[in-house]
Every structure is written in C-alpha cells, then in structure tokens.
Amino acid sequence: MTYKRILVGLDGSEQADRAFKVGCDLSKSLSATLYIIWIVNRDRGMDSSFGVNEDFYRDLYNQITQRIKPYVDQAQAQKLNVVSKVLVGNIKVILAKEFPQENQIDLIILGNTGINVVEKMIQGSHSGYVVRHSSCDVLIVK
Amino acid sequence: MSSLFRKKDINDLVKHASPLKRTLKTWDLTFLGIGAIIGTGIFVLTGKGALTAGPALALSFFMAAICCGFAGLCYAEFASMAPVAGSAYTYSYIAFGEIIAFIIGWDLILEYALGAATVSVGWSGYFVNLLSNMGIRIPTLLTAAIGTTPGVNTIFNLPAFLIILVITWIISIGITQTKRVNDTMVLVKLAVIVLFIICTIWFIKPQNWHPFSPFGWYSYHNGTASGIIPAASIVFFSFIGFDAVSSSAEETINPSKTLPRGILLSLLISTILYIIMTLTMTGVVKYTIFIKYLNAPILAVLAKTGQTWLSIIVSVGAILGMTTVILVQLYGQSRISYSMSRDGLFPKFFGQVDQKHQTPFKGTWFFGIITALASGFINLNILSELVNIGTLTAFILVSAGVLLMRRTHPEIHRGFRAPGVPITPIIAIIFCITLIAGLNWETWLRFVVWLAIGMAIYFGYGRRHATIKDKKGE
16 A cells, blocks of 8 residues: 555654655655644643643744744645644644544654653653554654 | 733734634543642641631531632633633733733742642652651651741751752653543542542541531631631632633533533532541541641541551552642743743743743743742741632632623623623622631731732833833823
C-alpha cells in the first residue's frame, strides 16, 4: 500500500523541521496529502480556579497561527496538497489518537525531540508515546 | 478618573476563536470537579477546623459548600459571557475595567501563592511522618515554621521549602501529563479517603461528640474567632478549585443543563465525603487533641487507633494528592502573573516566554522562590486564613458582576445563564461576606496591607504601562 495522508507534527525544533522536509518529499513522491499540525499543549490536570491558564493558551495559539504560515507557504511552493491546523489540547493524545483518527491519517512523521534525560523523566517523550499508542505507521526523523 | 475603568474590547479577544470541541458530559464534569476539589483542605485543614468548631466542623463544611454552589453558578455565567476561553481576570477587564481586573488578578496571586504554601506545609507534615515510619528523623527545628505547635521549638519548614522549589523547577521546564495520569491521581485521592473512613469508623466513641458545638456559631475564645462560621471560613479552602468546572462551558455539551449538574454533583459528592470524614475524625479523637497534629491532622486519628500500616498508605496517598495540588497552584500562579504582565500591569519580566520550554520561565521562578520562603517561615495558622480571603473577594466581585451585567448589558450572549438571578448572586455575596467576617481581624488587616501594596504597584507602575489604548486619549 502507499501512504495517502501524511501527518507531520511541528514544534519549532530543528528535528521537527527536518521531519517537515521529509514529509514534503514523501508527499511529493507518493502524491499524498500533507497535514501539518502544531499543538499548544493544554494539560487538563493543571486546570485551576478562575480559568487563569486560558489566557496563556490563547496567546500561544495566536502566535503559533502566525508561525505555521511559512511552512504552509513552503509546502504550497512545492505544489503539495497541504492542510494545516493549530490545535489546543493534550499533545500526546492529539498526535497519537484524535487527529489521525478523524482525518484517516496513514503515516505520522515526527522529529525526535531534543530533550535531556531529566526532562524525559518528567514529560515523557512525545515521539515515544506516539510510537506506542498510534494505530498507524510512525516515522521518527533523527 | 475614567481611565481607571478603561476596558478591553471584546472584539480583540474573539478575533481568533480557539478550536475547542464540545465533548464533556455531566459525569466528565463531575469527575473533573471532584479531582480539583479533593486533596487540599481535607488532609491539612481539618485539624485547625476541628479546633475552631469542635465536632460541628461537619456543619462548617456544609456551609462552605453552599457558598461554593451559589458562587460557582455565578462564575459559570460570568465565564460564558465571552465566547472564548479566558481567565476571570481577562473577563473582568472587559466587563468592569482595569482597576477591578487588577484587584482580581492581585487577589488570585495571593490565593495561588499562599494556597501552594499552605498545601506544602501539610505535605511536609505527612512526609516527615512517612520518613519517621521508615526510621529517618529530621531535626524537629526544621520541620515547621516558628510558632506552629505551642511548646515545640521549630524555626523553618525545610521539606515544604524544598518541595516548592522542586515543583517550581518542574513547571518552569514544562510538564505534560496524560489524561490517564490525571485520572489515576483523582482515583488515588478518593481511594485513600474511602479506605480511611472504612478502617477508622469503627473506632468512633460518641462521647467525643459531646459537646458537639462547643463554641456555637460565632464566639471569641482565647483571643481568636471560634465556632461554626469561623471554621467554615477556614475549610472553604477545601473546595477551592471547584470552579474549574465552571470554565469549561465552551467544551460542554448542552451547558445550561450540564454545567449546574456538574457543579452541584461534584460539590455534593465531595461534601458528603468531607462530612463523613470529619465526623469520623472528631468521633475517634477528642477535637482538642488536634492541636498537636496541626500540619497532618489525619495522623492524629491513626496514632489513636494504632494502625501504623494505614498511616503509611494514607501518608503516601496524601503526599501524591497534595503534590498535584501544589503543581496546579504554582502553575496557575505563573499564568496569572503572565496575563497581567502581558497587559502591562506588571513588568515585562513576568511575561517573557522561554522559547524552548514554552513557559513563562522567569516569572515562574520569581514567585516560586517567594512561595517557598513563605512556606518555610510562615506558620499554617496565618497562611490558611489569608489564602481564603483573596478567593472570597474575587467571588464577591464576580457575583456582583453578574448582577451588574444583567442590568447594563442584558443583550450580551451568555453561553450559560445562572438560574434564579438576582437571588443567586445575592445569596452568593451574602455567604462570601459571612465567611470573610468569620476570619480573624488580623487576617483582614494583612489583606488590607496586601491590597494597599497592590494599589501602590497599580498606581506606581501598571496604570502608566498598561498596553491598552485609551480611546478618548485622555
């Protein structure tokens, strides 16, 4: 089978940018649709009284809506069929489950996040989570 | 003068609607609410509450819950007036103008900083007990702030100080919990409470319940306010966080029915648990004993029943539960100061977002260190009273806002309308004022000083640096 809908997760890191390039190349050669998403991580467990966290998520969302535009332009310049989306929510769940299921994604491409051992202990690796929990193929770009 | 009340334009806010899906149902909200409520006061403040009201503390919990129910309905309407998610601070910037928004933000900073400090003091109480069960002793001097327990010489609460710093560090580099971790924490907290009740209810001696209400509704005893109302003012803290439910109007299916149900159900379930728990605690141990266990009251009961194994389980559960609460409080702390800095009411320092971690790194550390010092040096008696007065004031302003907006702007779309306006907000205000009145006058004084500092910052800095453009040009 060939991949028809390819998803790339962005986060502003170099690794994610490399994943984006791989995604563009693959979509081109397979003439697949390229989905690029950038997620503002919103942790439900951190919700507290008077909704004080909401402003922060909104601001990040607005900034990222701007920052994702160059990627869309770049993909369109290569005449790719591209869909972009900025989402607010649990980064792991959206990448591994929700978005791929709703959009019938058949390949997820992610950068290997450059976090150190301590951060990995606290946050857990996003790419590792997606590899374990996603029901479609995952490609990790090093 | 009018510039004090300059307002944000709602259109700036709705320009980008954030894509939140309506997925939450009544039980999701209830679970969310219970998760936010349980884990703070019940592990820490039942001791001080029992000393203040005796076994009638059960009634104090009931009273605080009623106050929260009415205030929660008002806040839900307030939060749903703007069609996008935002904080109470941002909404009040739109609805009432700058100075009220500043006061609400300043109150919330007090709530979160001292809330985290209060919980960390309790955390330390259970942690020290756990260590001593394992045979490790920390010098008594370093286990509590000065003057926590009469007759015991203590200087500094080292465990509380350290846990705040560790959690500050975690928050500053960002944290991603999965839903499963969150749900597990809620279940652990519930399980610990239910297990505690099941194992100790058999040791109740009804004579401990006499006199049931030694200090009546309100009296003055040994120089402090005592009785059911003052105790309610203290245990109000046990419900803080319940309005996390109110801010989910946007994500709720059919909010006008689901929201009140979610609020009331989560309050009802946690209140029932609280009441059974306090009746058990005051039934097993004479309420006066709690003076020796101020930081970790549940351990007073388990010392009496001799269930060391249970005290280990409860300590572990309480420590886990309280760790998440400290996380939430410090997280909120950094975000509210971020919002105020973004609007120019605070220096830019607090609003700088670290690009790698996507967190307001510097502001998190600034308030983290101050909170850590507060938890190390200030004793629980002072902390626990001061934390509630800020929250209660914020609820009074919000409830008054609902009343006012129904008059001045009846046309604005409301995703959720509080039932029984104007009665509901009026009752909410009356309850909040009653609970404030139940606090000691020293607390009012400290709060007035806090507000005065806030006003000095506002008039000295915020008012001139606010990024909002004054349309009239002054």
